[in-house]
Amino acid sequence: SVERNDTLNPLTRELPQRVSDRIRDIVGERGILTDPADTAPYLSDWRGAYKGKAALVVRPASTAEVSGVLALCHQEGIPVVTQGGNTGLCGGSMPDASGRQIVLSLNRLNRIRNIDAANDTLVAEAGCILADVQNAAREVGRLFPLSMGSEGSCTIGGNLATNAGGIAVLRYGNMRDLTLGIEVVLPDGRIWDGLRGLRKDNTGYDLKHLFIGSEGSLGVITAAVLKLYPLPTEKAVAFAALPSPEAAIELFKHLRSLCGPRLTGFELMSRMSLDFVLRHMAGCTDPMAEPHPWYLLIELTDSSPTANLRELIETGLMGPLEDGQVLDAVIAADEAQAAALWKLREGISEAQNFEGPSIKHDISVPVSSIPGFIDKASAALSNEIPGIRLVCYGHVGDGNLHFNLSKPPDSENADFRAQAGRIGRVVYDVVAQFTGSISAEHGLGQSKRQDIVRYKSDLELELMRSIKGLLDPKAIMNPGKVLPD
Ligand code: FAD
Ligand code: MLT
Ligand code: ZN
Incomplete structure (x- = not known):
């Protein structure tokens, strides 16, 4: 049972007074936020995809303070959601709706x-x-x-x-x-x-x-x-148009052999992804005269002043341009142009937000399976939801695609969101056919934790639960995340 504390902000009513007093003793006045105007940024994410409530937002400024807060929470059985910049894409840093959890923000522990x-x-x-x-x-x-x-x-x-x-x-x-x-x-x-x-x-x-x-x-x-x-002293950035993902993987093999470790960035994006950026991101323009189905952003870097990376990338693109595997290409002439080309890639995530709710699938498959995966998953989805918009892009040099979806333009937001689970299964079943992963880099958080039951073995899940039980026997750390129910 919880003692009520009506003299504090409503947020803290889920915590006994003596507990919030002790937390205040540990982290000081500056280390606690209770005013809704101050706590709001910690209780929703930038996409508006996740919202939560918290008993307190606690901001320790040292390891010793983190230790004091956790020892107390452990003793009292209070659940803790650790938060960094709150930029995660699967709801991992968001407390649940109970108002019983504490958000532990580390933004003051920043030396x-x-x-x-x-x-x-x-x-x-x-x-x-x-x-x-x-x-x-x-x-x-x-x-x-x-x-x-x-x-x-x-x-x-x-x-x-x-x-x-x-x-x-x-x-x-x-x-x-x-x-x-x-x-x-x-x-x-x-x-x-x-x-x-x-x-x-x-x-x-x-x-x-x-x-x-x-x-x-x-x-x-x-x-x-x-x-x-x-620190790299030399850099070359190119933006290339391609007919297909197959051509992208051929170019990847070719450039890896030619450039070795200098090949630092190799990012694929579909025309739909670029369209969103051109539509919504200020200052972005299409570097090519006409549209193409696929694009690559390629970066070479080196720390040796003798490396002529511009020449190297020109050589690398020449053959594929001649045989039609690359349809067009531009190479940045200076740092400003390189930054403008990168903005076309890095702006996709934000630009997609302007097109209504999105469903994100951060998947990986072997690099060689990227074209096969895109073909199969696109066909499966177009069957499932006519008009769905595939915003497919990612770090394909690592086999990692952001196979993200935007709702059909004429559909209701709520209808689309309600289908996330079903759509996820369609995509993830194709991932499984290619022995891929349903989370390449974003994690499981709250959005994908139940899905792993279908794609991980019982033994793997049992080992994960054993480790959790060993380190966190009272299950106070980020409940409702990572592990399935
Ligand atoms: P948060 O979102 O605050 O937390 C993420 C998870 O980590 C939560 O589960 C939280 O509980 C836990 N956590 C946070 N701090 C700690 C801590 N100190 N101790 C224990 N647990 C902690 N991610 C990529 O991997 N690659 C990308 O290319 C990429 N691009 C992105 C682009 C955009 C525009 C955006 C918005 C996000 C992108 N992300 C990407 C996702 C995100 O930025 C990363 O997951 C990032 O690592 C999260 O850091 P954060 O400090 O914001 O963590
Ligand atoms: C990115 O690489 O841009 C992000 O990880 C993908 C995303 O926002 O889905
Ligand atoms: Zn990414």
Whole structure:
């Protein structure tokens, strides 16, 4: 039973007074938000796809404060939803509608603790914004390569908790590959200091990998040792039009052989995706005179001043242009043009929002199966919902497609949303035929957790539940996320 506290803001009524007082003692006045105007941004996502209520929004400013809050929540059995930049795309950072859960925002835990240029490492707290970490690395002549459309708002903690991917995975890997060590507060408040900046460490199970990708369900990541790389000094960006996804995969094989690790970005997008960007994103224009069915955004990078990447990409595109595998191509002449071409790709997510509700499918299949998957899934969906708009794009060099859908223009929003489960199953069954994954980089959150029952083995699910039970026996960490009921 819960004691009522009518003297506090209505939000906190689900919490006993003595508990909110103790949280206030731990994090101080600045560490608690109760005014609805202040808490609103923590209780819905930017797409308006998820909404929740919270007993409190708590903003600790140190690992010790996170530890104090979790120890108390563990003792009292209070559920905790950890939140970074709240840019996630599957509802993982959103509390449920009960009003009993606490949102633990890490946005005040945002210091860069250390940069070791000789070891090529940077230690960042979980609430650091990704773009700030990229800038801090750049200031010492290094690259932190994780990069994505949300980098101005998402946090290192969220990137770790979702094992984020983005636009440079092809060359540098995803967040798991970019992390050497982490600091975690366990659900009972104990602090695991795993902040080791070692590239070799075979002393038993690699525990950091349990927490990376766990979407706030096993503990709170408070800091990480991140890998840095030489800063690229040379870059070439091209935008190519293609007749088909088959042609895109042929070009991928060709450019990989020709350019090796210099091939850093290889992003496919359909004409529908580009149309949305041209329609809704200010300052975007079609770089080509006529429309084409598919496009690729290709980026080469290198740190050697002798590399002539423009010449390399021209050579790479010449043969395919002659034999019709590439229909047209433009190569950025300078940084401003390169940024304009990237905006055509990175603007898709936001642009799609202007077209009404969207249903996102963040899937992966072997790179060689991308054309087959697009064919089969498109046919299956067009049968299922006539007029549905396929907004298909993604990091195809990693086998990752955002097979997103927008409703038929003349249909009702609510009707379309109501079909998300059924439509998801149509898409995911095709993914399964290609031994793919129903979440390549965004995670399961609340939107896909039930789906995994159909696509993971009983043994895999049992192992996941055992790990959860071991680390979070009272199940206070992000209930209703990741694991199916
Ligand atoms: P949140 O949304 O706040 O949280 C995400 C999950 O992590 C939740 O389950 C939350 O509980 C948990 N969590 C957050 N912080 C912690 C912590 N410190 N400890 C434990 N758990 C925690 N994602 C990609 O992978 N690749 C992309 O290319 C990409 N592009 C995007 C483009 C746009 C325009 C947008 C809006 C999003 C994009 N995303 C992409 C999704 C999103 O930005 C990433 O998932 C990002 O890693 C989430 O970070 P966040 O700080 O916003 O986390
Ligand atoms: C992207 O790569 O743009 C995002 O991960 C995809 C999305 O918003 O669906
Ligand atoms: Zn993506």
